[in-house]
Amino acid sequence: MKLLKTISAALLGTAVALAAGTSAYAQATTKLRIQTHYAPETTSGKLLTELFENVEKMSNGEIDIEPFYSSSVVKSVETFDAAATGILDCDATGGGYQTGKNPAFQFVGDIMGGYETPAQQLSWLYYGGGREAAQSLYNKYGMQLVGWIVYGQESFASTKRIAGIEDLKDWKFRSPPGMETKIFEKLGATPIVMDFTEIFTALESGIIDGADASNIANNVGLGLYDIAKYANYPGFHSMPSDHLACNKAVWDAMPEHHRAIMETAVSDIALKSALIFEKRNAEAVAKLTAEGVTISQWSPEDLATFRAAAQATWPEFATTPEAKALVESHVAYLKQLGIVKE
Template sequence: MKVLKCAAVAAATSVFGLSSALAADYTLRIQTHYGPEQTSGKLAQQFVDDVETMSGGRLDIEMFFSSSVVKTVETFDAAASGILDGDMTGGAYQIGKNPGFQFVGDIMGGYDTPWQQYAWLYNNGGYKTANELYNEFDMQLIGWWIYGQESLSSSTPIAGPEDLKDWKFRSPPGMETEIFANLGASPIVMDFTEVFTAMETGIIEGTDYSGLANNVSIGLYDLVKHATYPGFHSMPSDHLAIRKDAWDALPDDLKRIVEVAMQKLSFQTALTFEVANNEAAAKLREQGVTLHEWSAEDRATFRQAAQASWQEWAKKSPEAKSLVDSHVAFMKTLGLIQ
């Protein structure tokens, strides 16, 4: 009997020792605005699984979905102050802190594809310039995850710049309103929750919301029958940013694991939405929705209007100027601008 009892104690001690050995050495608490049921939310969960698996359980990530801790726009500050450790929303929410965040959040009329935008960050020195901005607020930029070009949705055709004249549409605040207004459109800043009523009552003719697949998922094309696709005007960069002291506390091997997992998330996000948007486009065409693909010349017209706004915003802070100069130089190497 004593032998059995000793064996049981030994087994329990062994199991306890194993569980202790497997306990995480480090934990990062990160918030995203995406829900766990959304495509981007599922991709974020895969990122968590990748980090925990590659680290052998040494690094645990607590992911808070659907902005469940603080409001989306407050995520960055919550991470910087220690309520959270990481922000998985986007830099565009922080433009009020420094106009430079416009050019890490949504460059507006800049690159044609996520791959070009990733190339600026990862292979052209863009990361160093961007991270200097984040470091000023005690945050470390880890990387981007970009779902691709957004599509404008409208009750009237938007086949080129001429169709923007007097076009009334819902726009987010900031640089976008300036660019479209300079092209003759009538942007109206409103919360997206008001869009459906505004469309039904004729207050607006269209809206800027998201990529084509996301637009389909919320039923936009039950109301309107025109959209731009592929998009050209906006390609937001969601980011992962971690509080600087929490990042610096990680050993180099765990940092590398997070960086590699982030680049996988970057790749998978662009790849997943490329397929989803094309599938959505095929179904919409069958349903009688007209998709307008702007010509290279028309996209260049929008990009020229955007550049004028970039230069105005570059005057707002030294960081904004550094980022604009970096983007412009790289776009010239790609032949996107002259």
């Protein structure tokens, strides 16, 4: 009888411990502060909101995300460092903002003149050896690349005609930092680097003639065509990879299933982003055409001129071992896809 009481007490103690453990486990164990440069009303902002909500649902509330939109904590270009130093936990902007840190970030942010579709670019990351090369770069700066979101080719917004190479002469436009400035300078334009959040005011005041902001649907969401009555579509010059990247120490401390949930959620939104923008961009073009915005499609000759200028600039910008390795990886994969000829 004494033995049965002892066993019963032990079992009861184990049950209580397990119940307590389960209760504690069910509580949020990962809290993430994530900043994006997108406004919540843009398509990309809404997709990120869906990503955050999916993460919380799939984790049964164990992952609690506090989002910050429109670069409301720090400037867009400062988001990466804010996450790396603990002011934030994760960065939902893009690697292209970090080219001043290492030009290698250009080739995980926006290779320019390279891939033609989101699927091609994503296939390099996940199946062309890109993820391993990119992860090494992110880890060097205390960050972990969780995943990419590639929404497709971007279009310009301009207060002046932007129908081909000739129109680039003396065209002042907002450019993100990095290789884009070199490419467009070669083609006669005047790129001006400024924060994403300053574009609307700069267009309105005439500081710039146009802007490389996002794709045509997001540009509509930002209100750029309320001022700029010229655009190009389909886009061609830029297909940036938005990223979700987190402080590596924070990432490493997360339970394995939390990390898996985050990676899965980003992959899901990456697919949805590529699909939804096919529809949103077409809707935006119809809307803008009806409103009198002039939309130009560049000629094959002008597109070839741009692509040649872009590809000639890749090696000029590959000035670090990490950048050279990424360019070599991209070129090898682009040749495999038949986009870059031998």
